[in-house]
Amino acid sequence: MPIALTRAGLVAERVTQAFWPVWTVLFVVFAPLMMGWHEIVPLEVLWGSGVIAALTLLYTLYRGVRVFAWPSEAEAIARVDARLPGRPIAALNDSQAIGAGDPASEAVWAAHLDRMAAKTRDARAVEPDLRVSSKDPFGLRYMALLVMVVALLFGSIWRVGTVADMASGADATLVTGPVWEGWIEPPAYTGKPTLYLADIIANRVQIPQGSFVTIRLYGDTGDLTVSETVSGRTDDIPPATDQQQGFEVTQSGTISIDGDGGARWNILLLDDQAPTVDLTGPVEADANGEMSQPFLAMDDYAVVAGTATIALDLARVDRRYGLTVDPDPRDAVVIDLPMPFSGDRADFEEMLIDDFSEHPFANMPVTITLQVEDALGQTGTTEPEPIILPGRRFFQPIARAVVEQRRDILWSKTNAVRAAQVLRAVSHRPDDIFPDETTYLRLRFIIRRLENIEEVGLTDDVRDEVVDALWELAVQLEEGSLADARARLERAQERLEEAMRNGASDEEIAELMQELREAMNDYMNMLAQNAEPNDGTDQPQQGESQTITQDELQALMDRIQELMEEGRMAEAMELMEQLNELMENLQVTQGEGGEGGPQTPGQQSMEDLAETLRDQQQLSDEAFRELQEQFNQGQQDGQQQGQQPGQDQGQQQGQQQGQQPGQQQGQQGQDGQQGQGGQQGQQQGQGQGQGDNTQGGLTDDSGQGGEGGGGDAGSLAERQQALRQGLNQLRDGLPGLTGDAADNAERSLERAEGAMDNAEDALREGDLPGAIDQQAEALDALRDGLRSLGQALAENQTDELREGQGTQTGNAEGRPEPERRDPLGRQMGTQGQFGSEESMLQDELNRRAEELLRELRDRSSEQTRPQEELDYLRRLLDRF
Structure with a gap:
């Protein structure tokens, strides 16, 4: 067997070495034919190339025939024997030259033959040497193989057969005979390739609609x-004989x-199947009322494209109060569905996000219907899904x-008079419900x-x-515009208590708690900034109130938020009462003496900025009163047309005050709230007979004309x-701070300065x-x-801010503060160091800390985030 295999290998080796030029030439000839070059080159070139190819192939x-020699069996045996040590096959054919007839010599010779015979059993077939690199130093065979592979990929082997047709036909037929080409191009949205009709062998073809x-037809028409x-x-x-024809496939049939x-x-x-769309989850809303509706769209x-239609579900509306009348006709809301910017649109999930807080349908029963469309115009629609359209919720009464009356006016125009009556009744005692004079004056303007x-x-x-205007007023009342930190803190507490009673969502609770924390920080800063140095001998002894720090207050607020999220509102209300008592104690302590000291540059900047805010608020109030005076003046001028020429404006205004006593009393109450009791007398005096003040320009019933901003728009512009x-x-004197918060502060102050500049120009122009x-x-x-x-x-952790806030890392004994934990939920050490040996799985707080750590890791792995944010996240992970 090894001899036969070796002989076959010799045959392959000699065939390869003798005939490798033959298939190289064949590859070079067949590749252009498969690509169809013979159909486009001139006939002379085709015949000349054919002759050259035939001669080369014959040579x-x-x-190869001359070089090739059929291998003999002896050559195969010799090749096998050459691979064995000692050539045992040749040794077996040898004869004993000397010592014949000598028994000892013959025994040695027999032993030698036995050893050689044993070695022949290890004989194996010898592989052939198919390398021809020495005969093809330029690699022509590889070039021909590459051309052949390209022809197989991009050409057609059936085109080779057309050469015989061209050669067998007459010259006229070859040149001008009938030839055709055809293509089927599917619609671009299908993503399918173009089909070449000449390559289609089967007579049945499935194509998209x-x-x-x-x-294209060639040859004679x-x-x-x-x-x-x-x-x-x-x-x-x-006509069927047109040289070029094109048409769209709309039905099954034949093409011939x-x-x-x-x-x-x-x-x-x-x-082409119609698309489908489904709602994959319930509608959700964040704290600001922005809705999120997930959906799934599919198509073959x-x-x-897609749309969402939101229509009022009148049957589910609670028809009470202002909703008892028939609503004004209002079209359904139609918005576009978000589509993927890239990738496959055959099957995708997206989120419809929009804010309908200011829409008339906000917080009312509606139906939402999604519809998607494919390229053929086929549509898929969901069943109308009844939902409550999310909108912003207001907790301040x-x-x-105000928002309810706004809703009633949008419901029907006939509710306008009723809304004015309700708003006037609500604002009957403004000093008890309005946080400042501006909001009350705006409401009065809207009521009129x-x-x-x-x-x-x-x-x-x-x-x-x-x-x-009602929406802006409601937002201002809800968010508040108080410059005083204590009033803002009380405001945040009231809003949070309202949220507890009304069952707020987790997002709304988180937003209100954040507002409370910010108000608490501002209030603590205010206490530190207004503290006076003392010798420490008059410190009030109030038990644990001496050791209450801002971190403990933050821990108490965290516990309140946790209880509210768990639905334990009664316990949360108890802790809220404790927090209120603590804040009252802090106020008493500050009144009796604190631990204040010299102000730091940061504290001074905060105080100056707060003072600027108060001054800007006061200036805005005065400008609004001037606008109100213009409006009142216009009404009084209209009434004066029916008066006698000798009747002065002061008397007319006094009559108006007599007709509307309730309104003037409400205004006086508001003025008393703002600490401007002197205005009452000035307003009354003007109403009784000081009508001459209108001759020089705008009247001033605010009692602040002597301050240079009452009735002169120029003085307001100067202020x-x-x-x-x-x-x-103040911007030039800000302390050097770093971080995103410092950049945001700089941008906000720059924006405020620009708004002030624009306000100054408007005041000078009388606008x-x-x-x-x-x-x-600007506010x-x-x-x-x-x-x-x-x-x-706070982020820069300056010593000045720590002194201003009055915080410390531990109590007098140096022990860790209760509930004093790092951002990962671990208890702080006695020296304020992060981390400890305690278990990370001991309570709910530690579970939330693990979630926080996981969220930090997830965000740090998102490379699309800004580099500054990624660096900040990595620093957090390195530290904790």
Whole structure:
């Protein structure tokens, strides 16, 4: 067997070495034929190339036959024997040369033959040497193989057969005979490739609906014709002999090319399924009322668009109070569904996110219907899903009342008069419910607009203006605009208590707790900034109140939030009462003496910024009163047209006060709340007879005309300019802080300065509404700057801020503070160090700490986040 295999290997080896030029030439010849080059080159080039290829092939065959020699068995035996040590096969054929007839010599020779015979049993077939690199130093065989592989991938082996047809036909037929080409191009949204009709062997072809067929005919007109039944065309059908034809496939049928070399195909249409869409979860809302609705869309190819229709579910509306009347006609809300920017749209999940807090349907029963569409215009629709359209929830009572009347006005214009009456009744005693004079004056302005509507009617533009004003007022009442930290803290506590009673969601609880924490920090800063140095001998002895620190207060608020999220509202209310008592004790302690000292640069900047905020608020109030005076003046001028010429304006205003005593009393109560009791007398005196004040310009019933900002728009502009310049100096004197909070504070103060500049220009031009809008923007920017500056001071952990807040890392004995924990839930050491040996699985707080750590790791692995945030997350992970 080894001899036979070795001989076969020798045959392969000699065939390869003799005939490798033959298949190299064959590869080079067949590759262009498979690519169809013979169909496009001139006939002369085709024949010349064919002759050269034939001669080359004959030469290589002749050379191979001459070189090839059939291997003999002896050659195979010799090759096997050469691989064995001592050539045992040749030894077995040898004869004893000397010592013949000598028994000892013959015994030695026999033993030698036995050893050689044993070695032949290890004989193995010898592999052939198929390498021809020495004969092909330029690698021509590899080049030919590469060309052949490319032809197999991009060409067709059936094109080789057309060479015989061209060679057998007449010259005229070869040059001008009938030839055709055709393509079927599926719609782009399917993602399927274009089909070449000449490559389709089977007569049954399945293609998507909407595919476009293109056929080109070559040769003399009329030699070939095209017929089809797939387009469904009845009008404007081109002649069947047109050289180029194109049509869209709309139904199953046949396509045929009739004539010499024609073909026929049966076309089967693939049905395009309609898309589907489903809601994959309940609608959710965050603390600000922004809704999130998950959905799943599917199609056999791709979904191109989608819409969500939100319609009022009138049958489920609680028809009480302002909703008892029939609603004004209002179209359903139609919004576009979000589509993936990239990737496959055949099957995807997305989230519909939008904010409908200001829409008339907010917090009302509605139905939501999703609809998606594919490229053919087919649609898929969900069943109307009844939901409560999420919107912002208000917990402050007067804010809720304002929002409810806004809803009633949007429900029906006929509710405008009723809304004015309700709002006037609600604001009967303003000193008990309004946090400042500005909000009350704005409400009075809105009420007068509504009462005036009863005479002139309510248009759509006026209604939109009124509801926008009511929304801004409700937001201001809910969020508050107080510069005093103590009032803001009380405000945050009241909102949180309202949320406890009304069953707020987890998102709303988190937002209110964050507001309470910020108000607490501002209040602690205010206590530290207003503290006076003392010798420590008059410290009040109030038990544990001496050791209460800000960290313990934060722990108490964390516990309140945890109880509220668990639904244990009674326990949360008890802890809230304890927190209120602690804050009252802190106020008493501060009044009797504190641990204050010299202010740090950061504390001084906070105090100056708070003072700027108070001054800007006061200036905005005065500008609003000036605008109100203009509005009242316009009404009084209209009434004076029916008066006698000698009647002065002061008397007319006194009559108006007599007709509306309740309103003036409410205004006086509000003025008393603001500490401007002197205004009452001034207003009364003006109402009784000081009508001459209107001759020089705007009247001033605020009692602050002597301060340079009451009735002169120019003086208001000068005060605004002074505030802007003071803010500029404050920005230049800010302490050097680093971090995102410091950058946010700088941007907020820059935005506030720009708004002040715009307000100053508006005041100089007499545009009070524009000035009030810019002042409101400046107030918002100042509040953001104050909050960010406090956060920046805390993040930088300066010694000045620690002294200002009065915090410490432990009690007098040096033990860890109760519930004093690091961000991962571990108890702090006696020296304020992070970490301990205690178990991380001991209670609910530690479980939440593990969740926090996992969230930090997940966020740090998202490379799309800003680099500064990633660095901050890695520092947190390295530390904890």
